Amino acid sequence: MAGHAADASPRSLAAYLAFVAIISAALIVGALALGARGTYLAGLYMFGPALAAIAARALVRPPGFRGAGLRPGRLRPYVAFWLFGIAVVAANVVAIQLAGALHWDLRGDAALAQIDRLPELSGQPMPAPPAGLSPRDMLVLFTLGGLTVLNLMPGLLTGFGEEFGWRGLMFPALYRVRPWIAVVFGGLVWYAWHLPLLLVVPATADAGATPPALAIARVVALGCGAIATHTLFAYAYARAGSIWVPALLHGTIDNASRAAGYWVAVTDQAVADIALAVSMVAVVGVLLVSGELRVIEKFFRRPALVVAAPVETGLT
Numbered sequence: 001m002a003g004h005a006a007d008a009s010p011r012s013l014a015a016y017l018a019f020v021a022i023i024s025a026a027l028i029v030g031a032l033a034l035g036a037r038g039t040y041l042a043g044l045y046m047f048g049p050a051l052a053a054i055a056a057r058a059l060v061r062p063p064g065f066r067g068a069g070l071r072p073g074r075l076r077p078y079v080a081f082w083l084f085g086i087a088v089v090a091a092n093v094v095a096i097q098l099a100g101a102l103h104w105d106l107r108g109d110a111a112l113a114q115i116d117r118l119p120e121l122s123g124q125p126m127p128a129p130p131a132g133l134s135p136r137d138m139l140v141l142f143t144l145g146g147l148t149v150l151n152l153m154p155g156l157l158t159g160f161g162e163e164f165g166w167r168g169l170m171f172p173a174l175y176r177v178r179p180w181i182a183v184v185f186g187g188l189v190w191y192a193w194h195l196p197l198l199l200v201v202p203a204t205a206d207a208g209a210t211p212p213a214l215a216i217a218r219v220v221a222l223g224c225g226a227i228a229t230h231t232l233f234a235y236a237y238a239r240a241g242s243i244w245v246p247a248l249l250h251g252t253i254d255n256a257s258r259a260a261g262y263w264v265a266v267t268d269q270a271v272a273d274i275a276l277a278v279s280m281v282a283v284v285g286v287l288l289v290s291g292e293l294r295v296i297e298k299f300f301r302r303p304a305l306v307v308a309a310p311v312e313t314g315l316t
Helices: 010-059 076-098 109-122 135-147 155-175 179-199 212-240 244-261 269-289 294-300
Strands: 003-005 102-104 264-266 306-308
Touching: 010 155, 010 179, 076 102, 076 212, 076 244, 076 264, 076 269, 109 135, 135 244, 155 179, 155 212, 155 244, 155 294, 179 212, 179 294, 212 244, 212 269, 212 294
Parallel strands: 003 306
Antiparallel strands: 102 264
């Protein structure tokens, strides 16, 4: 047994959304008040959904913590979804390159230039590399780490910070109302939750230089991409029956994307974002056409508060 399937009542869902709104707002306001140092507080933003889900589960019953998917389960899904996450990032990079929005920077010059600016942005001095290692050597090490060990820690922890709330509580509750509500509305809520970070984290592109039509297309594409990614993480949860597996997948995609970003330079952020979104929609489209997404219905349609094993498929 790798986990449980449990209903989240409307009260617990409402409590979760209220808690996540309060926690997120408090962190954003605090980050803005701290100015340049607020980026550190903004880093805690990703843990808000888990804290909100813990509060909702503790205070509203059902579901409590039964059916929270906290059992780790078997090793095989972790390995499979780690490799799958790296493959997804590779597909993203190919899509952005085909869109003509990046060029390879195999010396890492653009990444090193951004690192040089971090003291200016954060107000804190950068620590010197260990003796015998150059900044470019550190990029190589961070790249290897982003593909491997960093996905266990801190990737698994930061991934859990989001997954325990969004896919562990919100998605199942909405899915039992209507599947399309869980997918579309849930994905858009998750997308909207990310937007306040733009108040704290500097934008990577000059929005004013983007033509209005392209800017609108970018917003729509990112919304569709968020819905697709939201569905992908829910699929990983249903496949494995443990919330730790989508947490690992989430951390892997984030870390592998960062690792890839050290060696490419984006030339048009708006086009890159659209290509990224199209790539994520395509990944989920392949899962849909192949019938893989049926595991979501099998898992989340189970009766409330009964023990549930992961859906028996190739990765489990």
